[in-house]
Amino acid sequence: MIIVLDTSVLVAAMRSQQGASHHLLRSLPSPQYTPALSVALYMEWQAVLSRPENRPPGVDANQMLAFLRYLASLCRLQDIYYLWRPFLRDPNDDMVLECAVASGSRHIVTHNVKDFQRALELGVRPVTPGDFLHQLENPR
Helix, strand or coil: CEEEEEHHHHHHHHCCCCCCHHHHHCCCCCCCCCCEEHHHHHHHHHHHCCHHHHHCCCCEEEHHHHHHHHHCCEEEEEECCCCCCCCCCCCCHHHHHHHHHHHHHCCCECCCCCHHHHHHHCCCCEEEEHHHHHHHHCCC
């Protein structure tokens, strides 16, 4: 299954090793899901996670960038040929949605589910990391 990881999931994973976000990242590579990643989304990951307030204590910007390169190597690179802008309220969320639609992702995993509700119109379901893990553990 192809999914898209919103930047909010990566930030949460860096802030706590106890939560579902951290568990999702630690389980990669996974036989159950593969994250899709566009160049625009990767650039956002870099910009947000390079900030000192979003890095774990003791992790410098170069170490974070190395981690993001590793994470990107586990993702499926997705070219975007069609832009769905403006579609969502936040223009930064549109690039996440575009990656999801272009890659045929079933889910956008995010902590901002309400911001992605219109994604349902395009066949992509926004879910929290906890809900996504629950779905993996309890398939229907």
